[in-house]
Amino acid sequence: MxxxxxxxxxxxxxxxxxxxxxxxxxxxxxxxxxxxxxxxxxxxxxxxxxxxxxxxxxxxxxxxxxxxxxxxxxxxxxxEKPESITGNTRMVLNVYQELLNKTYSLVDEGQIARISRYLNQAARVFVCGMGSSGLAAREMKLRFMRIGVDIDSIQDSDLMRMQAVFQNQTCLVFGISISGEKEEVLYLLKEAHKRKARTVMVTARNKEMLEEFCDEVLLLPSLRHLNHGNVISPQFPVLIMLDIIYSYFLEQNKYEKETLHDNTLRALREREEKERYLGE
CATH class of the missing domain: 1.10.10.10 (Winged helix-like DNA-binding domain superfamily/Winged helix DNA-binding domain)
Incomplete structure (x- = not known):
């Protein structure tokens, strides 16, 4: 590359x-x-x-x-980078390029392959996050459910605590927290781990204590040390990593998953056409 x-x-x-x-x-x-x-x-x-x-x-x-x-x-x-960058457009694009380079440096293809296998083996998948991480969790749910994964996203702190009680060895739980410090996300991962569910933490902070209750710690590039990192959505590095996982997962039983994806698109189009017809 x-x-x-x-x-x-x-x-x-x-x-x-x-x-x-x-x-x-x-x-x-x-x-x-x-x-x-x-x-x-x-x-x-x-x-x-x-x-x-x-x-x-x-x-x-x-x-x-x-x-x-x-x-x-x-x-x-x-x-070496240019000493001066002029123009907001160029600045933003350069920050995105730096994030892509950092993602490439961090990604572990063996780890991504393992997580893809966990997705295939799990009877139910839960992905949780708060704020912008919650939006990324919802995006993950929408994408993976369209290719046949029984997946749900949780953005509410009370629901995270309640859902923790129902985890077992057939479940896979993703926690998304850029800081690695969201109490509700950590609680769900810890409780799920106690109940033998597989757990994956998606974070930009590699904290040693995460290894105690996470099967995988999936590292993201940090916005904290970027010039003008405050203008970039914190969802961006999460979505890049989810796209990588999605591409690996799609390769397993690819024909079947692509057929499911096409069927969901067809169902959505049929609904839109029906609503348009009734509206006329």
């Missing part, structure tokens, strides 16, 4: 909350840096007034064997 470059920055961002104060200082440096320079452990340690051991611990928390492996990946994928 010549237009997309693997980058370590989304990995740093997703682990940001797990860092110590010193490690966050290191993280901020690598996230915000826009210049090619000497990234050797000695040079960076001197510039940031940290020890080389701190750089090594930081790299290991990001999933690398050490600082040398981390910085090799950082230098390999470092891309």
């Amino acid at each position: 010549e237009y997309y470059v693997k980058s370590v920055v989304p990995i740093i961002e997703s682990n940001y909350d797990n860092f110590t104060t010193v490690e966050k200082n290191i993280a901020d440096f690598f996230i915000q840096n826009r210049k090619k320079m000497d990234f050797s452990a000695k040079a960076v340690a001197e510039q940031l007034f940290v020890s080389e051991a701190s750089l090594s611990r930081f790299a290991k928390k990001c999933g690398y064997r050490g600082y040398r492996e981390f910085v090799y990946q950082y230098e390999e994928t470092f891309v």
Whole structure:
């Protein structure tokens, strides 16, 4: 994929909350840096007034064997950006492009394949979220129900708590929370896990405690560290990831699912034609 470059920055961002104060200082440096320079452990340690051991611990928390492996990946994928971007349209499009690059860097195709299998195996699927994440949950419901998935979306906090009681080993539960901190979403995932349901958290924050009750933690690119990230809908990175899951899921029994999709479209068209006829 010549237009997309693997980058370590989304990995740093997703682990940001797990860092110590010193490690966050290191993280901020690598996230915000826009210049090619000497990234050797000695040079960076001197510039940031940290020890080389701190750089090594930081790299290991990001999933690398050490600082040398981390910085090799950082230098390999470092891309200089234009110093100035003019025009709101160009600015927004550049932010979207950056989000796409970050999604490409984070996506784990093996994980997506596992989640697709969970969808195929589940008798019932629930997807929950609040606010903009709730809108993304509703979009997921509408898309997947049209290809035969018994799926429901929940945006109400009381319903999330009540629905938690009815989960069992035949269910699959998706929780969408960009921050990874929505109490209602976490409650449903925890209770569903206790009742042997499979659980998937979709989030931009890789919190260690999520592993205790989530079968999969599906990481999204964070808007927090983007320039002008506040003008981008937080639904966008969620919808990209849902599209990737949808494409993988569709490939399993593709003919059958495409037939179901076409049948739902036909049913909607028939209703529209009937309403138009009655209106005349």
